[in-house]
Amino acid sequence: AQKITQTQPGMFVQEKEAVTLDCTYDTSDPSYGLFWYKQPSSGEMIFLIYQGSYDQQNATEGRYSLNFQKARKSANLVISASQLGDSAMYFCAMRGIIQGAQKLVFGQGTRLTINP
Amino acid sequence: DTEVTQTPKHLVMGMTNKKSLKCEQHMGHRAMYWYKQKAKKPPELMFVYSYEKLSINESVPSRFSPECPNSSLLNLHLHALQPEDSALYLCASSLTDQGSTEAFFGQGTRLTVV
Numbered sequence: 001a002q003k004i005t006q007t008q009p010g011m012f013v014q015e016k017e018a019v020t021l022d023c024t025y026d027t028s029d030p031s032y033g034l035f036w037y038k039q040p041s042s043g044e045m046i047f048l049i050y051q052g053s054y055d056q057q058n059a060t061e062g063r064y065s066l067n068f069q070k071a072r073k074s075a076n077l078v079i080s081a082s083q084l085g086d087s088a089m090y091f092c093a094m095r096g097i098i099q100g101a102q103k104l105v106f107g108q109g110t111r112l113t114i115n116p
Numbered sequence: 117d118t119e120v121t122q123t124p125k126h127l128v129m130g131m132t133n134k135k136s137l138k139c140e141q142h143m144g145h146r147a148m149y150w151y152k153q154k155a156k157k158p159p160e161l162m163f164v165y166s167y168e169k170l171s172i173n174e175s176v177p178s179r180f181s182p183e184c185p186n187s188s189l190l191n192l193h194l195h196a197l198q199p200e201d202s203a204l205y206l207c208a209s210s211l212t213d214q215g216s217t218e219a220f221f222g223q224g225t226r227l228t229v230v
Binding site: 033035037042043044045046047050091095102103104105106107108109 | 149157158159161164172204206208210213214217218219220221222223224226
């Protein structure tokens with residue numbers, strides 16, 4: 001069963017605006033990692049940011065930040081000052097115990113389009 | 117060097133052909149993965165190798181046969197595929213298959229079965 005949920009199939013944002021991409025997860029494993037990847041039309045998966053389940057502070061990497069709310073099991077990606085090059089598919093992923101084994105699994109993805 | 121290299125980038129094969137996809141990394145990672153991605157879908161895990169041993173097989177049909185000859189190389193042997201196997205095949209690696217280590221992905225092989 002899918003353990004990562006991204007509820008926004010597509011989002012359209014004006015250039016230079018901030019955007020939040022939603023991600024919720026479900027696991028009974030107390031130790032897990034949450035990742036965001038960007039996939040342009042070329043197909044490569046580009047690692048953006050990571051949050052560990054025991055990390056006290058929200059992760060940040062340049063224009064990317066992860067809004068981690070552990071009690072709500074959410075790990076939303078915030079992109080500040082969006083750029084045209086941010087247009088891509090974005091996947092939330094989780095590594096943890098899923099169906100009895102350590103796995104890295106992905107949500108359904110959100111297609112982000114930045115308008116000029 | 118944070119690169120995972122996959123070859124070939126594109127592959128067209130007939131249903132009776134035998135072909136192999138290759139994946140290579142020189143980051144000292146001990147976990148390597150194969151994912152299959154259909155259009156407009158997320159990557160689906162196929163296989164995980166940990167320390168050169170197959171640790172996860174997600175009930176993948178036997179026409180897909182993974183091989184890990186050494187810690188830097190991962191192959192996916194293909195035989196008697198079906199048109200529905202056409203997809204983007206992604207290889208990834210991570211330091212281990214546990215916890216916080218991020219997975220780095222290759223650019224993928226776009227496979228078309230005719």
